[in-house]
Amino acid sequence: MKVEIWSDIMCPWCYIGKRRFEAAMEQFSDAGSVEIEWHSFQLDPTIESGHGDNLYTYLSKRKGIPYEQAEQMNHQVTALAADLGLTYNMEQAVVANSFDAHRLIQLAKQHQLGDAAEERLFKAYFTEGKDFSDAGTLVELGKEIGLEESVLTELVSGQGFATEVRRDIQEADALGIRGVPFFVFDRKYGVSGAQAADTFLEVLNKSVDEWKKTQPAGLEIIEGQTCGPDGDC
Known part of the structure; x- marks a missing residue:
């Protein structure tokens, strides 16, 4: 069963959501039946890299809120991240366009390294x-x-995997995804946000149980004369 996750590298809740989902998977007895696929999403595709604003100034301008409020918001999410063993140094964050980072993730997916790419980019x-x-x-x-x-x-x-990034973003729009992280279970259930591990676990159990009911049973074999790899015919 596939779980698809739409995410943006510059989203603090996406890193938290990743950890909480991983905690659910550790408790999930049928984790071997789950395939995870990461999808690209951009919270702000208009960002010009190298503009020089720090994160708090950027958020203040984008959201139309005081600098101090932007700072306080990030202090709160930093504390939540710390509870999960994550270190957020928001004052050091370089606000930049994430499109090329998503192209790297798409490349990594081709080598079964999508999760590793997400993890490394979040930490970076x-x-x-x-x-x-x-x-x-x-x-x-x-x-x-x-x-x-x-x-x-x-x-x-070059611009390799740009098409794949744009396709993910368009698909998110078609699915009605307006924010990330967003988790889609077997294209039947959607979970928005960095939910508690127990919530993810509940949806995993429900989704996999339903998915198993749709899988074909093992082959009913009518035996006949064959040749095997050991030379017996």
């Missing part, structure tokens, strides 16, 4: 203050999760 942004719009930074982060440097260099020098 929220903990380490790295600029995920910088080509060299993306190459280094990609190498850290096991991607070849030549493939990464080709990615950052």
Whole structure:
């Protein structure tokens, strides 16, 4: 059964949601039946990288709120993240356009490294203050999760996987997704936000139980004369 997760690297609730979902999966007895796929989403596709605003100034301008309120909002989410073992250094965050980071994730997905890419990029942004719009930074982060440097260099020098990023964003719009994180279970149930692990676990149990009922039973075999790999015929 597939669980699809729409997320943006610059979303603090997405990193928290990832941890809470992982906690649910650790408790889920049928985790081996679940396939997880990450999808791209951009909270603000209009951001111009290198504008120089820190996160609090950016949020103040975008939301039309006082600087101090933006700072306080992030202090609250930082405390929640810490409860999950995550370190948010919001004052160091480099506000940049996440499109190229999503292209890296799409590349990583082709190598079964989608989850590793999400994890590394979240940490790079929220903990380490790295600029995920910088080509060299993306190459280094990609190498850290096991991607070849030549493939990464080709990615950052062109527009590879841009179509896949845009397709994910368009699909989110078609599904009515207006915010992230957003979790879709077997294309039957949607869960919005960084819910508690117990909520994710409840939906996992329900979804997998229903999914199993739709799977074909094992083959009923009528035996006949065959040849096997051991040479018996």
